[in-house]
Amino acid sequence: MSKGDLSQAIGAALPYLRRYARALTGSQTTGDNYAAATLEAILTDRSAASDASSPKVGLFKVFHGIWVSTGAPVVEENTGALAKAHDRLSKLTTNSREALLLHTIEEFSISELAEIMQIETSEAEQLVVLARQEMADAVSGRVLIIEDEAIIAMDLESIVADLGHRVTGVARTRDAAIDLAKQEVPDLVLADIQLADNSSGIDAVNDILKELGERPVIFITAFPERLLTGERPEPAFLISKPYSEDQVRSAVSQAMFFSSTETLKA
Incomplete structure (x- = not known):
């Protein structure tokens, strides 16, 4: 070559x-x-x-x-x-x-x-x-899912629950995500990039982190290379669409190790 x-x-x-x-x-x-x-x-x-x-x-x-x-x-x-x-x-x-x-x-x-x-x-x-x-077996906690497609949201909820984590809610829009996060503070946020009503999962996450403090976030996107340039603040955890169950399980398990809360079991 x-x-x-x-x-x-x-x-x-x-x-x-x-x-x-x-x-x-x-x-x-x-x-x-x-x-x-x-x-x-x-x-x-x-x-x-x-x-x-x-x-x-x-x-x-x-x-x-x-x-x-x-x-x-x-x-x-x-x-x-x-x-x-x-x-x-x-x-x-x-x-x-x-x-x-x-x-x-x-x-x-x-x-x-x-x-x-x-x-x-x-x-x-x-x-x-x-x-x-x-x-x-290592850690478990609370997960907020931000996803506007019902079938995908149900799939993610099932995978997360099977891992032993508790889903605090599923939000389809930026505003709904912020409301849910305030009602029950998540240890981890799992978010799609593009949401219903053309709102942004990135904006929703930024609002949540500003309100509640730092915590791990996993973004799901069909265009991962756009968030992996190294030229600006970008996510540490990223899953490509279409994803496999193994990819979600691995990413959630990895991210949970970096939870900023005190509620995880060690």
Whole structure:
């Protein structure tokens, strides 16, 4: 592959590396810093990405090498709720969370996952199984769903409930979302970008966070690359439409670890 073709392929995959890095760290800033360090490493040694089975696999492989070499840090300051997130995450099997995200959210095959993490395929498969078990049992809390399509809302509600969380309500518009959030404060917000009456899920979330304080948010969108540029404040947790049940389950479990409330069980 020529240098230009490799650069183009890596550029196309970069938004999804940002998504993965943000989900791992729970932070746009920290995640994007890791993505930038990955690009710098590839600029220094192009073969690190070009020798992989695909440029995207190579990109994530380089990232993973940097991630594990720095001790897979989750937060920059171990205080308050972030310290609790770090404590919960430290109890998970090493590399299990990474494996789950790579396989479910980023949709790498088990063989690609093994290549990225430099492990056997049998170990990669086992890590995904362990992650599902460990994260499903680790935390539970209250979830507000902001979604205007009834069938999708019902599906999300079912998935969230099956994970052991309690849905505080389903809102179809920005105003309804704010009202529901005030009635019962959620630990996590799961929001579509485009809502009924042409209101914005992003605006609804911004209003909720302004009113109630910081808490994890998962956005659902058909155009994830638009929210993964790294050029402005963007979400740490993002699911692409159409989504799979595994993707929602993984994202909710990841985000719950970073809840800013005191109501989660550890």
